[in-house]
Amino acid sequence: MATRSVVLGLSLVVAAAGAFSNGACSNEVVVVTPPPAEPEGTSVDLPDVPVAGIGEELERQFTEGDGLFDLPLRVADGLGPLYTQDHCSGCHKSAGRGPGLVQKMSVVGTDGAPVADQSKLPYGDTVHPLLAGGGKTPIAAPDGDPSIRVTTRLGPPVLGRGYMEAVADAEILRVEAEQAKRSDGIRGRVNWVVYASEANEDTSFHTHKKGDRVIGRFGLKARVATLDDFTADAFQGDMGITSPLRPSEFANPDGLTDDGKPGVDVSFGSVNKRAMYSRLLAIPKRRPTTGIASSVPPAKLFENAQCASCHVPTLRTRADYPITVLANVDAAVYTDFLLHDMGPDLADAARPGSDGTASYREWRTAPLIGLRFNRSYMHDGRAKTIREAIISHRGQGSQANGSVNLYQSFSTDDQQALEAYVLSL
Ligand code: HEC
Ligand code: HEC
Known part of the structure; x- marks a missing residue:
């Protein structure tokens, strides 16, 4: 029987935030409060703002989606039977990183690598600490079992994600082909994934159907292709909220297939409005380095x-992306969307197959967007400075080893200039 003691330290954050969430129905009514006045002396250096020039109608959709992103959902909205946080911004505060997090677990061998037999974890690789709507047994790592490894993923910022969705497939494939010709060990690969959601009724952004083979872009291991699919996945996986895109509750120890709200919990619109908010979030203005x-x-x-x-500085977006200001531009995404082997030290515990084709050692190049708003770096926040982030790229077999060596060969001034540049993006 699972106990929570192994994960308790980290679960406290999520538990505290979820403690008040089981009350009355919120019915997704959003009260839009104006943002607080900026303190004297600051510029427009805020993370949570829309792309400029989108026009009034999209600005309205941005504000509406922003409110929904922050809205706690209740039992009457379909929260549970298990969940980790009750609102999106619990893990993406002000569209940024954290404070909520997700824990992954896997059965590993003596070398730390996940083994084929994961039957000790019958309910998947994700810890779900909180109960609502009839759930009685949380999903936690079995206590005191040294063969179970538990690792952390922090919710990344969702800034500039419309640009990331808009980048043309051909651009990602071009960079993959270019890297395949290199001889210095940098050789990323596309995470080809199977589209997991039911078809969306809104087909303006894409017409993918369940089972299609698509290029993964979102998630720390690029396991999801589009923002509506990711939103539906987050609803289902992090909040226990079902939608027409992901109509079933995830497997749980109590065998529950429904929760306090019978049937599918939220509408296409609930998913699409939140996805639209993340599509319309700007890439923060670059801060001048002085x-x-x-x-x-x-x-x-x-x-x-x-x-x-x-961290490819810009990639071209497709000409037919429906948000016209994001179409046909060089998007400053600072990622190649490719998976890179980063070695065993950065590796995490996730069941083979749960991140598309990504292995436990492989990660998507993190987009360097608005990093100055983060207090920690790398997927689990292990680095407190950009310098620590760079050094942590090193590991046995890491594709970034040569890059770390080059950085360390720089003069102290040049190292600091590079770090300041990364924080300015
Ligand atoms: C319990 C914490 C948690 C909650 C709640 C949560 N997220 Fe996330 N989010 C994460 C984590 C962790 C990741 C990285 C996941 C991965 O790599 O598998 C992520 C990734 C994302 C991404 C991809 C970003 C990128 O860089 O590719 C998007 C978009 C996103 N979340 C949107 C949402 C939306 C919309 C909601 C609400 C419906 C939500 N999230 C709720 C933790 C959370
Ligand atoms: C081989 C590809 C590769 C090279 C080369 C590389 N990176 Fe990375 N970088 C990654 C990957 C993959 C991640 C995500 C790893 C993780 O989260 O565990 C990452 C993460 C980061 C992060 C953390 C971002 C965040 O959201 O927390 C920073 C900062 C960063 N890299 C800066 C650099 C700098 C500066 C250099 C050059 C000195 C560099 N990287 C070279 C692939 C690379």
Whole structure:
């Protein structure tokens, strides 16, 4: 029988935030409160703003989606039977990173790698600590079993994700082909995934159907292709909220197939409005870097240390993306969307197959968007500074080893200039 003691330290964060969520129906009514006035002396340096020039109607949709993103859902809305947080911004506060998190677990061998037999974890690789709507048994790591490894994933920022969705498939495939020709170990690969949601009634962004083979872009291991699919996945996986895109509750120890709200919990609109908010979030304005001692332009340092080989500064978006200001532009995404082997130290515990084709050692190059709003870096927040983030790219067999060596060969001034540049993005 599962107990929570193994995960308790980290679960406290989510548990505390979820403690008040089992009350009356919220019916998804959003009260839009104006943002607080900016303190004196700050510029428009906020993360949670829409792309400029989208027009009044899309601005209205942004504000509506923003309110829903922050709205706690209740038992009467279909929360549960198990969940981790009751609202999106519980894990993406102000569209940024954390504070909520998700824990993954897998049965590993003595070398730390997941083994084929995962039957000790019959309810999947994700910890679901909280109960609502009839759930009685949380999903937690079995206590005191050294063969079960538990690791953490922080909710990444959702800034600029419309640009990321808009990037043309051909661009990602081009970068993959270019890297395949390299001889320095940098060799990312597309996470080809099977589209897991039912078809959306709104086909303006894509016409994928369940079972289609698509290029994964979203999630720390690029396991999902589109923002509506990710939203439906987050509803189902993080909140126990079913939708027409993901109509069933995930497997749970109590064998429950429904919760306090009979049937499918929310509408297509509930999913699409939240997806629209993440599509319309701007890439924060670049902060000017001042007081830098290096004589080399920082973008050049970024290139010289091979950061730009994986964190590709811009990729072209497709011409027919429905949000016209995001169509046919060079989007400053600072990722290649490809999976890279980052070695055993960064590896996490996820069941083979749960992140598309990604292995436990592989990660999507993190988009360097608005990093100055984060307090920690890397998928589990292990790095507290950009310097620590760069150093943690190193590991046995990591594709970034050469890049870390180049960075360390720089003068102290150049290293600091590179770090400041990364924080300015
Ligand atoms: C319990 C915490 C939690 C909650 C609640 C949550 N998320 Fe997330 N979110 C995460 C984590 C962790 C990831 C990375 C997941 C992965 O790699 O599998 C993520 C990833 C994402 C991404 C992909 C970002 C990227 O860089 O590719 C989007 C978009 C997203 N979430 C949207 C949402 C929406 C919309 C909701 C509400 C319906 C939501 N999330 C609720 C934790 C959460
Ligand atoms: C081989 C590809 C590769 C190279 C080269 C590379 N990175 Fe990364 N980078 C990644 C991957 C993959 C991640 C995500 C790893 C994780 O979260 O565990 C990442 C994460 C990061 C992060 C953390 C972002 C966040 O959201 O927390 C920073 C900062 C970063 N890289 C900066 C750099 C810099 C600066 C360089 C050059 C010195 C560099 N990277 C070189 C692939 C690469």
